[in-house]
Amino acid sequence: MVGEKLSSYLFILPALAMVVIFLLIPAGYTVVVSFTKWDGLGIPKFIGFGNYFQFVRDHVFLTSLRNTVIWVIFTLAFSVFLGLLVAYFVNRIRLANLFKSLFYIPLTISAVTTGLIWLWMYSPDLGVVNTLLRLLGFPGRSWLSEVPLNTYAMIWAWTWKTVGMNMVIFLIGLQTIPTEPVEACKIDGATEWQTFRYVVFPMLRTITTVVVAMSLINSFNIFDIIYVMTDGGPYRSSETLAVSMFRESFVLFHMGYGAAIAIFLSVVVLFVSWIYVREVTKREVHY
Amino acid sequence: MKVRSLIIYTIMIVLGFLWILPIWPTVLLAFKSNQEFGIQRFWQLPSQNFFGPNLIKAWNQAKLGRYFINSLIYGLLGAWGAIFLSSLASFSIARLKVKGAFGWFFVIWSGTIFPFQIYLIPLFKMYISTGFYDTFLGMSLFYIAICIPFCTFIFRNYFLTLPGEVLEAAKLDGCSNFKVYWKIYLPLSRSAVAVLFLFQFTWIWNDLMFGMVLTRSASVRPIMVGLAQLQGFRAGSGTDIPSLMAGALMASVPTILLFALLQRYFIEGMRLTTAGE
Known part of the structure; x- marks a missing residue:
């Protein structure tokens, strides 16, 4: 049975090797690169924490950090909130399935396509948004070149894409809620808001944590839609950390600095994930 | 009771409108010629079906x-x-x-x-x-x-x-x-x-x-x-927008099909990853 014992390790080996070679070693190497000044071609020069100190002096980085925070906060405010709202209301109206499909469609198309669609929606002359505004007697705006309007315009495009996902998860959560307490509330004459606030929402806590964490992590990593819609412009005003990392590394070839941004981003995301895992496991103990 | 469902319907219809707003004109756009795109309002129908030529352009050129x-x-x-x-x-x-x-x-x-x-x-x-x-x-x-x-x-x-x-x-x-x-x-x-x-x-x-x-x-x-x-909107390099949209629609077909066919499994997958069952 030595062969059988050996085979069980051989089963793990290919997957493990792939992950280590293509993901974990590169991740470790990025840490090393982040301590160097490197144009990607010559010999990297060790500069210690130089790249990290550079962050506070670099106004592009600071803008990018601020934009990332705006993305994170407003995706929570729009996408998670609307996802919950839609999930809570959709089963109480006629044509519920039609409405669900409507919110479901954007999640089946890519972020790139979403970006292309909204690029056209926001286009200054022929775009749908400005055409509608002018019909209603308002002046059109250049949505993607005014700062900070461009960031909010892109956040709305992202909201359009992601509400369906949050709706699906909240619908799963709502299914697991027992109906008796909700019925009891109605009989006792609680208002809609009271029922939701004191009965339904507390029971949705675990699933809400999941949605919030997913939304946080996705918006920290936001890249595709910005790359397509503004490419971080005009004048690098709408970049987020992920976009800055890409531009510094593969357009300007400041690979050491790009690596430092990647590490900074990773530390933030890992910290958020850690809090999330801690919250979820803590709650499971209480059940 | 009546007021409540009136509010719910209003919210859902407004949201529904906002969600369909980008889809319909985009699909329509893929069927227009580049000339029509320049002069028509977004809700106007194309004079004839240009989807084929648009797609061929995106596909080959x-x-x-x-x-x-x-x-x-x-x-x-x-x-x-x-x-x-x-x-x-x-x-x-x-x-x-x-x-x-x-x-x-x-x-x-x-x-x-x-x-x-x-x-x-x-x-x-x-x-x-x-x-x-x-x-x-x-x-x-x-x-x-x-x-x-x-x-x-x-x-x-x-x-x-x-x-x-x-x-x-x-x-x-x-x-x-x-x-x-x-x-x-x-x-x-x-x-x-x-x-x-x-x-x-x-x-x-x-x-x-x-x-x-x-x-x-x-x-x-x-x-x-x-x-x-x-995409050449940003650069203003005069990209053929209708054929770009035709290409984008075509590029969405595989994932839309997959989601439609495996919708049950998608819900199942979300349950697996989020509820930790």
Whole structure:
């Protein structure tokens, strides 16, 4: 049975090797690169924490950090909130399935396509948004070149894409809620808001944590839609950390600095994930 | 009571309108000629159906057809490759009593926790120096690798829910480990396979960043890179917008189809990943 014992390790080996070679070693190497000044071609020069100190002096980085925070906060405010709202209301109206499909469609198309669609929606002359505004007697705006309007315009495009996902998860959560307490509330004459606030929402806590964490992590990593819609412009005003990392590394070839941004981003995301895992496991103990 | 449902209907109809607003004019746009696009309002119907010519233009001149086939191959190879390798590893980790099973699992799973930016620079350098850069093989291997951690997470949890007696019985009958995996455990996990195929194929199909960094020539580039490069709104270089939209619609067909066919499994997958059942 030595062969059988050996085979069980051989089963793990290919997957493990792939992950280590293509993901974990590169991740470790990025840490090393982040301590160097490197144009990607010559010999990297060790500069210690130089790249990290550079962050506070670099106004592009600071803008990018601020934009990332705006993305994170407003995706929570729009996408998670609307996802919950839609999930809570959709089963109480006629044509519920039609409405669900409507919110479901954007999640089946890519972020790139979403970006292309909204690029056209926001286009200054022929775009749908400005055409509608002018019909209603308002002046059109250049949505993607005014700062900070461009960031909010892109956040709305992202909201359009992601509400369906949050709706699906909240619908799963709502299914697991027992109906008796909700019925009891109605009989006792609680208002809609009271029922939701004191009965339904507390029971949705675990699933809400999941949605919030997913939304946080996705918006920290936001890249595709910005790359397509503004490419971080005009004048690098709408970049987020992920976009800055890409531009510094593969357009300007400041690979050491790009690596430092990647590490900074990773530390933030890992910290958020850690809090999330801690919250979820803590709650499971209480059940 | 009446007021309440009136409010709910108002909210839902307003949201429904906002959600359909981008879809309808975009679809319409793909059917217009470039000239009509310049003079018509967005709700006006095209004088005749230009979808065919638009698509052919995007398909041939912009080489979207080539990119489309590339991504189809990456999606199929990447998703199936990752599903095979990770289910095999998970079978061993969950069921074969290997030493340090959780440790192995943890190492593989840790590939899901970092933002993708952390892999880019070293991968790029590694690919250039090993000759994997701008090759089909290099892209396929990378896509398999990036999908393995999540697949392993799902398969391990799934295999742990299957009863262990099956394995004992089969081994008493003289089945090899691989045969038990191939003939019993893999067929039993059909729904996990469906979920993962949907998720991973979609991920690979929609990938923009790695395609941009790891490839250069049209014969290797994936579809989203091709699409992203087509847009010339920003530069104002007079891109043929209707044919771009026709191309974008066509590029969405595989994932829309997958989601439509595997909708049940999508819900199931979200339940697996979010509710931790």
